[in-house]
Each structure stands twice: as C-alpha cells, then as structure tokens.
Amino acid sequence: MIIDKNTIKDEIFAIKNGDVVQGLRIGIPQIDEFYRLKLNGSMDIYAGHAGVGKTSFCLYLMTLFANKYDLKFVVWSSENTAGSVTQKIIEYKMGKPIDTATETEIEQAIDWTYEHFKIIKVEELCTYKDVLEQILGVHKALPMAAAFIDPYNSLAKPKDEIKTYGAHELDYMIASEMRLFAEKHKITLMVSMHGVTESSRKVHPVTHPMAGYPMPLSYSQVEGGVKWANRCSNFFVCHRYFQSNDKWNIMELHVLKVKEYISGGRPSPLESPIAVKMLPNNVGYEYGGINLMGEKKTQKTVLF
Secondary structure (H helix, E strand, O other), X not given: OOOOHHHHHHHHHHHHOOOOOOOEOOXXXXXXXXXXXXXXXXXXXXXXXXXXXXXXXXXXXXXXXXXXXXXXEEEEEOOOOHHHHHHHHHHHHHOOOHHHOOHHHHHHHHHHHXXXXXXXXXXXXXXXXXXXXXXXXXHHHOOOOEEEEEOHHHOEOOHHHHHHHOHHHHHHHHHHXXXXXXXXXXXXXXXXXXEOHHHHHOEOOOOOOOOOOEOOOOHHHEOOOOHHHHHOOEEEEEEOOOOOOOOOOEEXXXXXXXXXXXXXXXXXXXOOOEEEEEOHHHOOEEEOOEEOOOOEOOOOOOOO
16 A cells, blocks of 8 residues: 555654654653653564563563553563562562562552553463464453563464474564554564573673673574564663672663664663662662652661
8 A cells, every 4th residue: 555645744744843752751861862662553672681680670661651651561471470470560569579568558559550451361382473362352452552572482483384484484474473563553562582592602701891791682692583673663682790799780771773763762872771770679770869660769877
C-alpha cells in the first residue's frame, strides 16, 4: 500500500513544529538524555550476561514507569515464577522488602500490582507465535503499554519453520514478525536476551580498571547475532560486575541503538554508560543520591 500524501505531510510538519511524541522520561536529565521508553509500537532489546540482573532491572523500569505514568504492562517470563515476579514488583513499589513491610502495605502493593501488571503463567514450552498470541489476548481485553518477553532464548523454534528457513533466516523472520506485531497493535515489546557462550569469555584487558571481568555484551554477542540490532527499534545492554567487591551494586545501562533520535534518547558514550546504584535489599535504584522512583535519598545521622 502506497502511503497517502497527507499522511506524509502531517508527519513532516509534526517534526517541523516540534509536535513529535517524545519517549517517556524517568525524570533525571543525565539519564533521559540517553534512555527513553518509547510507546505505541517500539521493539526494544534488553541484553545482558546471565546473573547481571537484567530481568529484575527490567521489572524495575516497568514498575517505575507504571508508577510515574499510570501505565499497564504484561509480563511473560519463563525463567521466573509468577510469584517471584510479583514479589519484585511489590518490593520495588513499596521500596522495602516484604519481610519488613506491614500486611497493609503488602495488600496495597498487591492491589496496585494487579491493576498495573498482568503476569502470564508459563506452564509449557512456547514458540514466539504462542507468546505473541497470549500477549495479544491480554492486550485486546485490557490495552497494555508494553509487553515484556523474558527471555527470547527460552522460546522454542518451530521445527517446520527451521526446516523451511534455517536457523539464521528464522531469527530474522521472528525479529521482523515481532517488530510488525508491535507496530500493528501499538504495543511496545521489551525483549530480554542472553549472550552466546563465547561472550562470557570476552573479558576486559589488563590495562582496564575492571581487568579480568566479563565485558558488556555487544550487538553480535546476543543469541542470533547482530540481526536483532538490525531489526529492533532500540538496543540496550544491562551490565553489572556482580563479583566485584565495590561495584557489585552498580547497574550499567548501555544504550547501543536509538532508531529515532527525534523522540528522545541517543546512544550512551562507550566509556560512560548510565550507571545507577542498587538500594539496600535490592528494592530499587538511585542516581546521584536520588531515588529513581522520585524520593530523595535519606541521609543517616552519624552519632559517633
């Protein structure tokens, strides 16, 4: 179908007049300069090594945006139980672990979570078609801002399609199908991905401050390779030196690709990614002493 002239005209003048819808901000300029949550059909990759906490961090970002903008999210996670996913969300919402919260606080957080999140219980091996169908069913019943697929690596590849296309071409097709799904149904897809085996062997050289530690993933080191960077709207890498004595609680967010700069965000500098500090008990993150959920960090008074 050839695009209508008036549609093109409207889009061009929207750019000229500064009317392009901006990606959602967290509210901290040093972060918002690089990272935005783009709605209405973006297909975003969140990659990271096993164990860095990318699932928890993505859940935190969703909780943050749900709290700030009253958004709704659907979560499909095959490597975490519905209970553990819910626990993380309510702890992020409360800003405290459940064992120190009151029953009233927990009840209120559960109610809030149920209103803003729909968590799909994964009981069997699923293909990408199964997952998209489940997401669409939820989205039609109650419009969602975004869907979290965690992780792509756990999805089964249809045997008939592997025979027809081969693994390489099938990954390309799946990436394209996901992007078209997001655009057609106006729902953002947040897709988490592990790195390939070889990526864990890539460590910082002896001249680097983190010599010997695994390096952050690159485009080509995710399962399926650089084709995902080619097809996605935005590409992010979550990285944490969790075996470090002094950096284990710092989550780095490397912004590798931003498809449309005009709606906000841009790739972060290679040498200085977004770095946020985990709050005690892993109930949130702060940047420069400011809680990302909008509350100032409380300072302890030193008596001795």
